[in-house]
Amino acid sequence: xxxxxxxxxxxxxxxxxxxxxxxxxxxxxxxxxxxxxxxxxxxxxxxxxxxxxxxxxxxxxxxxxxxxxxxxxxxxxxxxxxxxxxxxxxxxxxxxxxxxxxxxxxxxxxxxxxxxxxxxxxxxxxxxxxxxxxxxxxxxxxxxxxxxxxxxxxxxxxxxxxxxxxxxxxxxxxxxxxxxxxxx
Numbered sequence: 001x002x003x004x005x006x007x008x009x010x011x012x013x014x015x016x017x018x019x020x021x022x023x024x025x026x027x028x029x030x031x032x033x034x035x036x037x038x039x040x041x042x043x044x045x046x047x048x049x050x051x052x053x054x055x056x057x058x059x060x061x062x063x064x065x066x067x068x069x070x071x072x073x074x075x076x077x078x079x080x081x082x083x084x085x086x087x088x089x090x091x092x093x094x095x096x097x098x099x100x101x102x103x104x105x106x107x108x109x110x111x112x113x114x115x116x117x118x119x120x121x122x123x124x125x126x127x128x129x130x131x132x133x134x135x136x137x138x139x140x141x142x143x144x145x146x147x148x149x150x151x152x153x154x155x156x157x158x159x160x161x162x163x164x165x166x167x168x169x170x171x172x173x174x175x176x177x178x179x180x181x182x183x184x
Contacts, residue, residue, distance in 0.1 A: 005031040006116040010053040015043040016081070017061035021105065025056060028111045043067050052076045054119055057099075059085035065093060072098035075177075077122050079115065081105060088148045091140070092155065100128045104139065129159075 008031035015037045016022050022036045035050070037043035040063040047055070047070045055071045055078040057064040064080060071078040080094045083105040094102045101118045103111070114135065121128040133140070140148065149156040 005029075005112060006120050007032045007054075007112070009033065010119075011035065011051065012054045012056060013037065013043065013046055013050070013052045013076075014056045015062050015064065015067060016056075016058040018058075021058070021081075021108075024108055025111065028108070029115070038062070040067065044070060047071055047074055047076070054079065054115070056081050056115075058082055059090055059094075065090070065097060068094065068097045068099055077119065079103060079118065081108075081111075086143060088144050088151065092152055095129065095159075101132050103132075103136070104143070106139070107136070 007029060011033045012029060013035050014022055014025045014029075016025070017038050019038065022038065026034045026036065035046060035052070037046055043057075043062060044067065047067065052071075053076075055067075055076045057067050057071070057078055057080055059065060059080060059082040064082070064085075068078050068080065077100045078098070079101040080090075080099050081103045082090065086104045091102050100122050101114075103114060107114055114132075117131055117135070118128045121131050
């Protein structure tokens with residue numbers, strides 16, 4: 001008997017301007033309820049009017065960083081999935097704006113496993129970024145060069161020490177009913 005995916009039944013919004021990428025995401029996450037959008041306007045409307053357990057955002061072509069802000073404001077965990085914007089600057093921006101992960105499209109074949117691990121860590125209050133860098137740290141080092149963190153060394157030293165992501169996490173926590181309901 002096949003084990004059910006951790007993401008089974010989860011409502012996921014996938015936003016990408018490439019129809020084949022959206023089709024791949026739907027195929028890979030076939031146990032989830034995947035809603036798709038191919039442009040900023042459609043995605044923004046869906047973020048305002050629907051509830052999602054997870055949001056997957058491309059960066060280029062759909063204004064993904066603006067959509068990230070909108071997803072965080074609604075307390076939807078968001079994962080950035082990109083090919084053309086895969087660089088240290090957008091990775092850092094994604095962290096600061098509150099994404100729970102930043103995945104290169106090269107990882108599409110592993111998307112179910114990666115999202116399961118990341119989403120499970122997020123839901124259990126564990127640092128998804130720590131998990132991400134354990135799994136994809138070598139990819140980022142190869143892609144960006146071995147000294148890619150030097151430009152923002154202070155940020156990365158603190159990040160590596162604590163995996164506390166500052167404003168993005170704070171913004172999300174301020175909207176998390178699991179925390180605000182405790183009077184924190």
